[in-house]
Structure formats: structure tokens, C-alpha cells
Amino acid sequence: MKHTFSLAAVLLAYTASAHAACLTDTQAQDMATQYAARQPAVNPEGLTEEDGRCSRAKFNALLEKSMGTPVGYKAGLTNPAVQKRFNYDKPVWGKLYPGMVLADGAVVDAAFGARPLFEADMLVRVRSASINQAKTPMDVLQAIDQVIPFIELPDLMVQAPPKLNGPAINAINVGARLGVAGKPIAVPATRAERYAMLDGLRDMVVVLSDDAGAELGKGKGSDILDHPLNAVVWLAQALAQEGLAMQPGQLISLGSFSPLLPPKAGLKVRVTYSGLAGAQPVSVQFK
Numbered sequence: 001m002k003h004t005f006s007l008a009a010v011l012l013a014y015t016a017s018a019h020a021a022c023l024t025d026t027q028a029q030d031m032a033t034q035y036a037a038r039q040p041a042v043n044p045e046g047l048t049e050e051d052g053r054c055s056r057a058k059f060n061a062l063l064e065k066s067m068g069t070p071v072g073y074k075a076g077l078t079n080p081a082v083q084k085r086f087n088y089d090k091p092v093w094g095k096l097y098p099g100m101v102l103a104d105g106a107v108v109d110a111a112f113g114a115r116p117l118f119e120a121d122m123l124v125r126v127r128s129a130s131i132n133q134a135k136t137p138m139d140v141l142q143a144i145d146q147v148i149p150f151i152e153l154p155d156l157m158v159q160a161p162p163k164l165n166g167p168a169i170n171a172i173n174v175g176a177r178l179g180v181a182g183k184p185i186a187v188p189a190t191r192a193e194r195y196a197m198l199d200g201l202r203d204m205v206v207v208l209s210d211d212a213g214a215e216l217g218k219g220k221g222s223d224i225l226d227h228p229l230n231a232v233v234w235l236a237q238a239l240a241q242e243g244l245a246m247q248p249g250q251l252i253s254l255g256s257f258s259p260l261l262p263p264k265a266g267l268k269v270r271v272t273y274s275g276l277a278g279a280q281p282v283s284v285q286f287k
Contacts, residue, residue: 022047022054023171031157031172032062040114040159044171052092052167053242059173060095067097071251072126073239074152075231076174077166078224078255085260088166091225091234094174096251102284104182110265110286113155113177118284120208120217120258120271121152122228123181123251132236132245137201137229141187141194144232147201149182149282151208151271152253154260179253182271182282196277202227204275206257211268217258221276228254 023031023044034041044055064070077083078091101123102108110116124144131143155177156164169175188194201221208217221228231254232246239245246252258271263286273279 022051023058025058028055028058028062031059032066034114035063035155035157036066038111038114038155041157041172043158043160043163044168045163047167047171049167049170052170055167055171056094056173059171063095063097063173067099069098070095071098071101072096072123072253073235073246073250074174074176074253075235075255076169078231078234079219079257081223082256082260086165086169088169090166091231091238091255092166092170092174093235093238094170094176096176096253100176100178101251102178102180104180104282105285106180107285107287108153108178108180108263110263110267112153112263113157115156115158115161116177116263117154117156117175117260118263118269119152119154119256119260120206120219121150121179121256122206122254122273123148123150123179124229124232124254125184126246126248126250126252127187129245129248131232132240134233134236136233137198137227138194140229140232141198145187146184147187147197147276147279148184148251149271149273149279150253151180151269151282151284152256153178153180153263153284180282180284181251183280185276185278198227198229200276201229204273204279207272207274208258208261209270209272211270216261216269219257221257223257224255231255
């Protein structure tokens with residue numbers, strides 16, 4: 001009987017250790033310290049979806065202390081190709097903080113993070129809190145006032161990025177670090193013009209290229225959840241589940257239209273949005 005009890009205790013201990021819970025306060029602080037130092041943090045591993053959300057909340061609280069009130073949100077893993085890379089079948093979200101969004105043409109250190117990458121992306125700016133009830137891309141369009149070309153500069157920030165999965169990406173605030181915003185496109189006033197913009201967003205061809213014009217990556221608007229504004233529909237529902245909501249003036253990053261690529265010193269990249277009326281290229285240079 002004593003032997004049976006001991007075996008049960010061993011099995012219970014093994015089960016507990018095999019399941020990693022929400023990051024402890026100490027682990028979250030260590031991650032925030034490494035993030036600030038641009039040094040790789042320990043991978044969060046074995047997290048459930050709830051663990052990932054809980055860990056992100058702890059990390060966000062620490063980032064807010066050092067960086068200020070969030071200026072928006074980013075939807076991640078909204079492109080099936082990126083989901084496949086991280087072996088996860090649904091989007092995730094993180095928060096954007098002051099100082100993260102740079103001006104078009106910014107010159108950025110190639111080592112801007114511990115595990116720096118760049119990708120073609122897009123921002124929208126919230127006009128109305130009605131965005132939180134959006135069910136369709138048109139609902140979203142009616143609740144925003146700008147569509148903004150954007151090169152995101154995420155940082156996977158951990159020692160072993162290939163081991164990241166959905167909950168772990170949640171835990172690291174979806175790798176939010178920096179991004180470069182181009183010239184905003186105003187949302188048109190008339191219904192017909194708005195339908196034309198919706199079609200343009202869905203059908204646009206997004207090309208990431210270097211300064212010599214060589215193509216580095218390519219995608220379509222519809223690569224993000226069949227329509228890029230569906231990322232906002234998803235985000236509204238995901239935030240509501242955690243008692244959060246988008247606010248007027250906030251910026252929302254929609255996700256990647258291209259592969260995630262590592263920067264190199266001396267490289268200048270730009271993104272074009274062919275088929276989207278009024279869209280100007282956006283660029284960044286790495287030093």
C-alpha cells in the first residue's frame with residue numbers, strides 16, 4: 001500500500017511538471033528585463049491557451065509600466081502561411097505601445113530586437129467605438145477613418161523561436177517591437193467609394209522588395225482571413241472575451257501579407273499595395 005501511494009505521488013508530480021502554468025511574476029519580470037535589453041528570453045513552453053493569455057497579461061502590465069498606455073493592438077497569425085510556420089490554427093493578439101510606430105523612411109538598427117524580423121503589414125485607425133460590435137469588413141470600414149501602409153518589425157525575442165507556438169506567441173505579446181507607418185489613406189465618405197475600398201483591400205497585391213526592386217515577398221489582401229478587415233472583426237470578439245475593447249484613435253495592426261524575414265545592415269525595403277487606390281509605398285532602412 002505504501003509503495004502504491006509513492007508511485008501515485010511520483011505520477012502526480014510528473015503530471016504537474018509536464019504542464020507549464022501561467023508564467024510566474026518572476027518569469028514575467030525576467031522576460032520584460034530581457035526584452036528591454038534586446039536579449040533572448042527563455043522560451044515559454046507547454047502553455048495552454050489560457051496560460052498564454054495569463055502570461056501575456058503579466059508581460060503587458062510590465063511593459064505598460066515602462067512604455068506607457070497602449071496605443072493600439074496587433075492581430076497576429078492571421079495569415080494561414082504564418083499559422084503553419086508556428087503550428088497553430090487561429091489568430092492571437094498583442095498590444096502596441098508608445099514609440100513603437102515610426103515614420104515612413106525611418107532608419108532602424110538591424111539589431112532592433114533579440115530576434116528581429118520584418119514583414120509587410122497594414123494598420124487601420126479606429127474612429128468609433130462601434131468597431132467593437134463589427135461583424136463584417138463593412139462594419140469595420142464604417143468605424144475607422146484611416147488605412148495605413150505599414151512595415152511591421154516584430155521581435156520573436158526568445159532563445160529558440162522555432163519552438164514557439166500560439167500560446168507562447170501570445171505570452172510574448174505577439175512579438176510587438178516596432179513598425180514603420182506610411183501615408184494614411186482616408187476612408188471615403190460615400191457608400192459606393194467604401195465598397196470600392198473594400199474590394200481594393202481584398203484584391204490588392206502586396207509586394208515587399210529591396211531598394212533595387214528585387215522581390216522579397218508577396219501576398220494578397222485576401223491572404224488575411226479572406227479579407228484584411230476580418231482581422232479586426234476577429235480582434236473585437238477576442239478582446240471582448242477578456243473584457244477589453246478598442247478605443248477611438250487607437251491603431252490596429254492586421255497581420256502579415258508576406259513571409260517574416262531577418263533584417264541586415266544596409267538593407268532598404270519597401271512595400272507597395274497594387275490595386276488599392278491612394279496607397280503609397282512605405283519604406284524602412286536598416287543600419
